[in-house]
Amino acid sequence: MQIKDQLQRPITLNNRPKRIMCLVPSITELICDLGLESSLVGITKFCVHPQHITTKVAVVGGTKQVHYDKIRDLNPDIILCNKEENTLEMIRELEAIATVHISDVNTVEDCLELIEMYGTIFQCLPQAKNLISKITTVKTDFENFIKSQPVKEVAYFIWKDPWMVAANDTFVNYMLSLNNFKNTFQKASRYPEIAMEKVYPTIELVLLSSEPYPFKNEHKSLIQTQFPNAKIHLVDGEMFSWYGSRLVLAFDYFKTWHCTVLTSE
Template identity: 75%
Template sequence: MQIKDQLQRVLNFKDTPKRIVCLVPSITELICDLGLETSLVGVTKFCVHPHHIMKNVTVVGGTKQVHYDKIRALNPGIILCNKEENTKEMTQDLEAIAPVHISDMETIADCLELIKMYGDIFNCSETSYNLISKIKEAASDFREFIKIQPKRKVSYFIWKDPWMVAANDTFVNYLLSLNNFENAFQNKSRYPEISLDKTYPDVDLVLLSSEPYPFKEKHKSLIYQQFPNAKILLVDGEMFSWYGSRLVLAFDYFKTLHRNVLN
């Protein structure tokens, strides 16, 4: 079997891979939701969904650094990585152990493409098709809902010390745009560090993400002077940055955010 990943790299398999190492938290959740949990043999310490997964599966490190000896000992048939979350050097080194499938996420279309790929690779096409249908339906329903919501200028913080935001060319920014949010830092790329030495009076909404930095209520007071006209909210970072099956939940979360918090 010959397949391509989302970087158009060609991978070859004699049979359906039965032993999966996944180094991407949101993809670990997706793999389980595709009915493949029993095939998972290795995950990262950040793979928190499903909640029990780290009790049942070997933890091989993080998303940026892994224990190659642990992965090698698991004898994986495939290693699942992501262009943004895992380093290029890591994926190259892992290729000496097993075929490495790399995802690349910018839009919902990319997410749906990945789910179809996994359906083909792991022989679970019917389950993947059903999941794709659920996401398409939820996304379509949300697009109708958002048509009547006002446009807001937002800043989405992902880190503190240094203060960093999600800017253009990110999946977060894509989901912000779906929510009718104009990113105040869309003229910047990826995850820039920003200065709080100035004020941003034109920003309507500041979103403090729960990940990768775990922002809490106490952090609101640290930036309210820089955003004098903005509402400052804590938001679930998984809903704004996890792809795959998390999207089924994300659109309902966004609706609740608009209905109960922003209106």
């Protein structure tokens, strides 16, 4: 079987891959939800869903650094990577071990394409089609709901020291737009560091993500001066940045969040 991954790289598979190495946390969850958990032979330490997975499957490192000897010993048939999560240097090393499939997800449509790709690769198309249907249904329902919500200017923080936000060409920025949020920094590239000596009076809402930096309530007071007219909230970063089956939960999370947190202000 010859296919192309989401970077349009040609991949040849002689048989259905039975030993899967996944180096992307959100995709590990997706693989499990497609009924392929028993095929996983290696994951990263950040693969925290399902909660038991790190006790059942070998951990080979993080998303930027892995133990190549462990990966070789696990003898995977395919290694699942992502353009943003994993480095080019890693990909080159991994290609000497097994077939590497690279995802590139910037929209929900990209995610649905990836799920169908996996359905073909792992011969689980009925499960993939079912998941695609669920995501499409909840997304449509949320889009109908969000039409009546006001547009708010926002900043979405992902890191502290240096203070960094999500900007253009990111899945987070796309998810913000679905929520009727105008990202103040959307003209910047990717994840810029911003000047915290400045004041941003037009921003109405500041979102502090739970990942990759684990923002807590005590961080709100550190930036209130820079955002004098903004409400500052902690948000579940997985809902804004994890593509795959997490999207089934994400849109319900967004709706509840809009109906409870924002309407109470």
